[in-house]
Amino acid sequence: MIAYILKRLAYGAITIWFIATATFFSMHAVPGDPFNEAKAASPQLRQNLMARYGLDKPVTEQYLIYLRNMLRGDFGISFTQENRQVNDIIREHFPVSAILGVAALLIAATGGIIGGAVAAHWHNRSPDRAMMIAVVLAISVPSFVIAALAQMAIVRANDWLGFPLLPVAGWGGISHVWVPALVLGLGTMAYLARLMRSSMLAVMQSDYVLTARAKGLSDWQIFRKHQLRNAMLPVVTELGPTIAAITTGGFVVELIFAIPGLGRYFVQAIQQLDYTVIMGTTVFYGAFLVLMVVLIDIAYGLIDPRIRLHGDGR
């Protein structure tokens, strides 16, 4: 077990190095640099800026310097947020994204698993059909539309009630979390519901469920002990990448609800070619994703004892 985990972590480190390298060189291959502003910089000024940020050195040398600093945990200073450390940006804004992400994931996982189980249980009857229509809607309507609609709904509700029931936007209290988290988790919830439903249907037709029925277990016991637990496996596998996606994919939701999360910095940095922030956020998210996948692999073994985690792989 330990050997397996160590091996996965070592692979993870190589993956992160690869992400960092690929990002670094593709980022420098994009035309332009962080200093292209509407008002032109004179050749002299460009030279001053390049020197100040160390961009006057050859790209390979910059790469080596970057790697060395990265190993020390120093991601450098932002090009566009003057005087701000990338480390500070991540430290201050990732927790916000994480709170939002965890809340979204709780909503998504609970809703998805229950919804999928319900749909499978009443397979091809009206709860199933209603659920599948909702699922298709939630997957196909883009989150910026849902976010805008949700926000309008809050404005309407506050207007109608005559007092602010929920904040329209902003961050700081528990009341700020729910609606953005629901919007953020909706797509994932729908996806998980569909996954759960098909997995549930497969399980229901399996031999061991038939056996359980034959030995006279009640419907509820079968559902709880044999169906739900087995059907959840593929869902749990999906959770790892989903956690990463949900905590990083909140750009639109963060923008519309004025939430100071990291997703916004991630996207804006790319638009502004803010080299250090692009690198910092990409490497950080990459590491986060790798870590989640490893954690889920371990959790997987705990849920399903048939899967043994050995150093020699599976």
Add this chain to the structure above:
Amino acid sequence: MAVTSAHAEAVSGQDQAITLSLATEPPSLDSMQATDQIGSFLLSHLMEGLVQYDAEGNLAPGIALRWQVREDGATFWLRKDARWSDGEPVTAHNFVFAWRRAVNPQTASQYAFILFPIKNAEAINRGELPLSDLGVRAVGDYRLEVQFERSCPYFDKLTAFMTYYPARQDIVERWGRAFAADADKMVFNGPFTLAKWVHGAHLRLEKNTRYWNREAIRLQVIDFPYITSDTTAQYNLYKDNRIALAALDAGTLNDAVKRGYEARLFDFGTLYFLEFNQRSERATHNLALRRAIQAVLEPSLLVYKVLGLPGIKPAYSLFPSGMRAYGITFSEQYPPPAIDYNIEKAREYLRQARRELGEIEPLTLLVGDSPRAVNEAEYYQYVLKQALGLETRLDQQTFKQRIAKMRRGEFDIAAAGWGPDFDDPITFGDLFASWNDNNRGRFENRRYDSWVAKAQSSADQETRLQAFDRLQHIISEQVVIIPTYENVGMYVQHPQLQGVRRSLFGGDPNFRYAWVEP
């Protein structure tokens, strides 16, 4: 977790407090390095230069009580009652320090050029002279003597600009590169102080009780608990009575009108245009080809028939229609040159261009990536094909990439824009001087250069206005650019909020003299 602050109402008459949203986090509140609109807006409330704009938008005394601009320099006499937010007096030395730091090549300020009228500023910025050679010195604590590199009759207006704000050597040196990165790492000499700055989330301005003109300031608090560039979100916050001012776009305008809000207009003075690449290897180097294109692209058609967005109006001159100079609206006194939109003539020009150039390769049209930019580009493509049989290739780029490609000359025609830096037509006029780095099409014309030089150095009003008029005619005759449209902003404002001034210069919107009606 504080829930209350985010639930505050848009305005409070009792507390004289208002709540607003910001489009983005300010990239920098270091006045010598800031370049962006949000930074300029916040700094104009936190800081004060030698001169400022008063409630009516006229140039008025700021830290300087009076001043004198001469042919070779300027003198500013500073008030003795001006204080920093920590109680220290504001002195002439603070200006000398700030201006030197702004032109210091190590600071690498993108706005260093705005100080170039000062003697030796450009050479210092190139690293050729020491900082101490900058043509500004303090005579005692309250007199500032400026020497010019060349005559600069509008120098007093320049000093209202943020790069000219004073700075405290002790504070800048104490924090080094972290200077102005947080609320407690800076000091203020303007009507407000930055009481809170939670990055990406919340900024809060409070009245500066040590500001020299504090009696004139009525607002106690300007709070920004929301940072989002999404205009729909801003509008929703406005509808929910969370913020006191919100910009409108085509989508939210309808709803605002339906709800009976008063939609207000504000002319940003920003000009959008098509710029031609005049490098000799490009087909657009050819004047006849440019004239052919000019004769078929009619701005009013683009604006009313194609874009059809509220808040956009056709443009015909290098100088935006609202540009003022010496108390007159420039375009009224000196109307834009007339252009003959004539397809026959255009085809004649094109035949001439073909004779001179031979076969014309498809032209590269460099445009932005917004929906509007795409709409616009498709229209140009269609018109050039239909009217002239010219093929074009669209090159859509994000902002930074588009600017980089323009700088390197990788385009034939580029869609570009320009906003004014200060209150004088020269801010547009010198754009296409051969020495200007923003002249990305590399237009070179000795007549144009000499009129720019005249407009820059002459102190005579009539001579300068004549020069500007010549410049707009040369732009049109030589088809340096084809002006397309000007952007007019629309917004809604809380009815109790009064005295807000919208201004092209010195930070917009301006809440210095605003108040909340009880």
